Amino acid sequence: MTELSVDRRELEGIVLLYPRGFINAHTVRLFEGEIQKALDEGRYRIVVSGAGLKYIASAGLGAIMGVVEEIRTNGGDIRLADLNETVRNIFDILGFNHLYRIFPSEIEAILSFREGGETGSPPA
Amino acid sequence: MTELSVDRRELEGIVLLYPRGFINAHTVRLFEGEIQKALDEGRYRIVVSGAGLKYIASAGLGAIMGVVEEIRTNGGDIRLADLNETVRNIFDILGFNHLYRIFPSEIEAILSFREGGETGSPPA
Amino acid sequence: MSGRRPALVLRVPSRTEYLAAIRDVTRRMAELAGFDGGEADQLALAVDEAATNVIEHAYHGAADRRVEVRLDVRGDELRVEVVDDGEGVDPRAVPQVDLRRYASERRTGGLGMHLMGRIMDSVTFRRTAGGNVCCMVKRRPAAGSGAAP
Amino acid sequence: MSGRRPALVLRVPSRTEYLAAIRDVTRRMAELAGFDGGEADQLALAVDEAATNVIEHAYHGAADRRVEVRLDVRGDELRVEVVDDGEGVDPRAVPQVDLRRYASERRTGGLGMHLMGRIMDSVTFRRTAGGNVCCMVKRRPAAGSGAAP
Ligand SMILES: Nc1ncnc2c1ncn2[C@@H]1O[C@H](COP(=O)(O)OP(=O)(O)O)[C@@H](O)[C@H]1O
Ligand SMILES: Nc1ncnc2c1ncn2[C@@H]1O[C@H](COP(=O)(O)OP(=O)(O)O)[C@@H](O)[C@H]1O
Numbered sequence: 001m002t003e004l005s006v007d008r009r010e011l012e013g014i015v016l017l018y019p020r021g022f023i024n025a026h027t028v029r030l031f032e033g034e035i036q037k038a039l040d041e042g043r044y045r046i047v048v049s050g051a052g053l054k055y056i057a058s059a060g061l062g063a064i065m066g067v068v069e070e071i072r073t074n075g076g077d078i079r080l081a082d083l084n085e086t087v088r089n090i091f092d093i094l095g096f097n098h099l100y101r102i103f104p105s106e107i108e109a110i111l112s113f114r115e116g117g118e119t120g121s122p123p124a
Numbered sequence: 125m126t127e128l129s130v131d132r133r134e135l136e137g138i139v140l141l142y143p144r145g146f147i148n149a150h151t152v153r154l155f156e157g158e159i160q161k162a163l164d165e166g167r168y169r170i171v172v173s174g175a176g177l178k179y180i181a182s183a184g185l186g187a188i189m190g191v192v193e194e195i196r197t198n199g200g201d202i203r204l205a206d207l208n209e210t211v212r213n214i215f216d217i218l219g220f221n222h223l224y225r226i227f228p229s230e231i232e233a234i235l236s237f238r239e240g241g242e243t244g245s246p247p248a
Numbered sequence: 249m250s251g252r253r254p255a256l257v258l259r260v261p262s263r264t265e266y267l268a269a270i271r272d273v274t275r276r277m278a279e280l281a282g283f284d285g286g287e288a289d290q291l292a293l294a295v296d297e298a299a300t301n302v303i304e305h306a307y308h309g310a311a312d313r314r315v316e317v318r319l320d321v322r323g324d325e326l327r328v329e330v331v332d333d334g335e336g337v338d339p340r341a342v343p344q345v346d347l348r349r350y351a352s353e354r355r356t357g358g359l360g361m362h363l364m365g366r367i368m369d370s371v372t373f374r375r376t377a378g379g380n381v382c383c384m385v386k387r388r389p390a391a392g393s394g395a396a397p
Numbered sequence: 398m399s400g401r402r403p404a405l406v407l408r409v410p411s412r413t414e415y416l417a418a419i420r421d422v423t424r425r426m427a428e429l430a431g432f433d434g435g436e437a438d439q440l441a442l443a444v445d446e447a448a449t450n451v452i453e454h455a456y457h458g459a460a461d462r463r464v465e466v467r468l469d470v471r472g473d474e475l476r477v478e479v480v481d482d483g484e485g486v487d488p489r490a491v492p493q494v495d496l497r498r499y500a501s502e503r504r505t506g507g508l509g510m511h512l513m514g515r516i517m518d519s520v521t522f523r524r525t526a527g528g529n530v531c532c533m534v535k536r537r538p539a540a541g542s543g544a545a546p
Contacts, residue, residue: 003417025449026413055442058508086435093515127268149300150264179293182359210286217366257408272421
């Protein structure tokens with residue numbers, strides 16, 4: 001019944017975030033806080049791994065939107081992976097698939113940072 | 125979000141039932157149906173393995189009560205195992221721990237049928 | 249709830265398929281009141297029994313009536329009211345629980361009320377102009393704070 | 398709901414901690430209406446956005462007001478109304494979604510309304526004596542039957 005938990009791992013200098021549950025106006029602070037912590041540590045490579053994410057409301061999308069410029073300015077990127085169909089649909093509906101790189105699996109998102117494509121220009 | 129599912133296995137001639145979710149006035153038919161199926165097959169050794177059971181309302185307790193006599197008359201028993209604290213509390217509150225044999229784990233419930241104690245007299 | 253609107257009100261048809269929604273909101277409110285998951289499940293069970301009784305006894309199974317559940321946190325207690333406009337509870341009809349007779353006579357009546365009484369700190373029934381009210385109160389855990397609505 | 402009582406009514410305080418209860422009952426009702434789990438989540442998301450807007454815009458964050466959600470299955474559609482008695486929606490204030498500006502100006506306004514419109518088949522706002530009503534309708538899956546309340 002917990003509304004949202006956000007676990008965190010690190011791999012190859014990349015911060016992996018695992019939101020489980022629902023991101024909305026009530027829970028978004030927790031999600032934002034985890035992103036902000038990474039930025040405070042100077043870590044600008046972030047993967048949001050969404051296998052446990054049931055839905056993300058506009059408040060959550062706004063949270064990502066609010067940091068992406070700072071992240072990219074610092075040569076990093078925030079990428080998404082392993083989204084279920086519902087969440088993937090939300091991103092598609094809003095055209096966010098043009099603003100963010102979304103990967104089928106976490107490992108692909110991690111490997112994508114090796115390509116030297118850190119400067120997170122949106123995918124073609 | 126499914127309210128109740130009841131999986132079934134068989135081992136050493138014992139029918140193991142795995143209710144997952146909530147047994148109440150709405151879902152009790154499903155639970156009753158699985159018990160009845162065992163009886164129709166002439167199987168009178170039943171273990172209700174409750175690891176996935178969130179709660180059981182009086183309708184569910186009534187369902188067990190309604191068949192225990194037939195089961196015991198036929199030399200079998202219906203025993204409970206692996207109840208979480210909430211469900212275990214419900215049984216204790218109602219004094220059902222005096223009417224039914226309740227085991228910490230499924231394997232203990234299964235082995236208990238080897239003792240030759242099939243005639244399901246309630247525990248001392 | 250005498251003088252003050254309850255925080256959460258849920259009104260559903262008198263059908264058992266809506267017990268799940270009643271359970272959901274009860275658990276949410278219990279958690280907001282500081283109860284842990286297991287306690288929230290027990291509280292939800294007590295409310296499930298009360299609502300089931302309304303459907304079965306106050307409405308005799310009629311599916312087109314209304315069940316209202318009101319949940320509120322007041323100071324150090326969680327208060328739940330289950331309201332119907334059907335037949336009221338006749339206290340004399342409420343059977344005493346007799347465990348010995350359960351086994352020998354397959355009697356199961358009275359378990360629901362008994363459970364409600366054991367889970368909650370108090371269960372009272374009253375008739376009001378707005379309907380029959382089953383009021384159940386449970387003291388919150390000491391550590392609990394949170395949703396004072 | 399014009400002439401007929403909705404099946405399920407939930408009334409909660411205007412606080413985001415009650416969005417979870419709104420989500421729960423919306424998903425339950427969506428499932429009773431025959432939607433699958435993913436569709437139920439999307440519907441719950443649309444209702445979450447509408448209720449969040451009531452808290453943030455109609456009530457400007459005041460925590461002591463009321464949000465009412467009414468859910469009903471009518472023939473082949475699920476109908477949701479989110480009702481407040483705060484400031485009504487000014488259609489001119491609703492921004493058009495401009496994705497290019499999101500990225501360059503960090504604009505995020507308008508996403509909620511846009512999502513609601515994309516998830517539901519229709520979203521309409523009206524003022525009534527009983528308050529401001531955001532009415533959202535979604536056609537049920539063809540196979541779906543079940544809770545005609
Ligand atoms: N809401 C109610 N309205 C009218 N009568 C009720 C109500 N709740 C309980 N009762 C009466 O109390 C009796 C005991 O209820 P309960 O303990 O839940 O057992 P059961 O529902 O199995 O009979 C019922 O049989 C009924 O006569
Ligand atoms: N229930 C409401 N009451 C009043 N105004 C509203 C309501 N819902 C939306 N609005 C207006 O529409 C705008 C767009 O809402 P939305 O798309 O959800 O984005 P956001 O809430 O991020 O601004 C709001 O900024 C507000 O001006």
